Amino acid sequence: MSTDTDADARQQLIDLAAEFYDQFEDGNVPTMTLPTRTKSNIEYDEESNVWVYGDRTSTRSANSVRGARKLLKAIYTIEFLSRQLDEDRSSTLRELYYLSESWDAEEAQFNGQDESNKLVEDLEIVSEVKREDFHMRPEESGATLIGPLELIEQTRRGERQIHCQEDVGEGGYQIPNNPDTIEFTDHDIDFVLCVETGGMRDRLVENGFDTDYNCLVVHLKGQPARATRRITKRLHDELDLPVLVFTDGDPWSYRIFGSVAYGSIKSAHLSKYLATPEARYVGIRPQDIVEYDLPTDPLADSDVNALESELEDPRFQDEFWTEQIELQLDIEKKAEQQALAANGLDFVTDTYLPERLTEMGVL
Numbered sequence: 137m138s139t140d141t142d143a144d145a146r147q148q149l150i151d152l153a154a155e156f157y158d159q160f161e162d163g164n165v166p167t168m169t170l171p172t173r174t175k176s177n178i179e180y181d182e183e184s185n186v187w188v189y190g191d192r193t194s195t196r197s198a199n200s201v202r203g204a205r206k207l208l209k210a211i212y213t214i215e216f217l218s219r220q221l222d223e224d225r226s227s228t229l230r231e232l233y234y235l236s237e238s239w240d241a242e243e244a245q246f247n248g249q250d251e252s253n254k255l256v257e258d259l260e261i262v263s264e265v266k267r268e269d270f271h272m273r274p275e276e277s278g279a280t281l282i283g284p285l286e287l288i289e290q291t292r293r294g295e296r297q298i299h300c301q302e303d304v305g306e307g308g309y310q311i312p313n314n315p316d317t318i319e320f321t322d323h324d325i326d327f328v329l330c331v332e333t334g335g336m337r338d339r340l341v342e343n344g345f346d347t348d349y350n351c352l353v354v355h356l357k358g359q360p361a362r363a364t365r366r367i368t369k370r371l372h373d374e375l376d377l378p379v380l381v382f383t384d385g386d387p388w389s390y391r392i393f394g395s396v397a398y399g400s401i402k403s404a405h406l407s408k409y410l411a412t413p414e415a416r417y418v419g420i421r422p423q424d425i426v427e428y429d430l431p432t433d434p435l436a437d438s439d440v441n442a443l444e445s446e447l448e449d450p451r452f453q454d455e456f457w458t459e460q461i462e463l464q465l466d467i468e469k470k471a472e473q474q475a476l477a478a479n480g481l482d483f484v485t486d487t488y489l490p491e492r493l494t495e496m497g498v499l
Contacts, residue, residue: 142224142271149217149259165198170193170261170262182450184408187407209236209243209244212241213236216235220271228274232256233252260405269314280309280310281308282309282353283346283352284324284352300352318367320374325371327380327498328351329352329354329382331473332384333384335473340353345489352371356392362406368415369409369410372414378498379414380416383419384470393417394449397411422461423463428479430471431478432475433470439470443465
């Protein structure tokens, strides 16, 4: 089912290929200019509260063998993606890597999936079109949501109307690769709760937390996929819903919160589509470890290094995070969400979350 978005994406690709052709015709060596994709060229935009690329750029030029190979691979990939859109097909990032093995120019074939993944990201940047609009998918993420939300999903069999409690099983509604194909039609949601682990997500659903508190539970499934972050942002921006992030109490989980709220370095070019700066942290705090005497694990050296790095990270430069990270370094402990079960299986839904959310003015 081809759409105007597909046509726009295809035209952007054709325009990009036409630029190479025009450079050839004018007697110039073909080039492609991109933001320098290094950590030193990533900036935290304090106005929008997300990660963005800085001003430094790098140029891919065909005046060297290495540069010519990169542009050749780009041209072959553009041709493949354009044909895919024209035929209303889709493929995974993994399939693109293997498909290149069939291309007639051996120099255009990828040496590994990292190379093909980065090229797709390059094309996103220069065309200003998301890979989802190229009909490119990652391998299945499996992230889900459940709660009082009604939506219409576009499928190959036409529109499908779904209530994300009544029309799904306990596993919930699986978030599609491109959440922009979804239309929100109605809801009784008071807030969105993004949950890191599958075990805690299942506990909330089993205890009826989504029903009792009109909550949409979104399973992040660890570091959240782009589709998960995109639908979370849409829920906030379009339905004006508070977004809370509920994770383990360790530095890696704090970064999961950071990726939902402020974006990630890898996808800095998509922060305006994926990041929700208004998201708030409701996960396990070092303060909770002390107050509730939670079961813990000792901090590893890598945890300590990560926490010390976060003290310098602009995403965590406020009084709350400074206080909590310094406390964690002092007690030298970390805890998982499931550690709350030491106080009973209903503790998280009857006591912990209601108290925290009330303190935060959400309930």
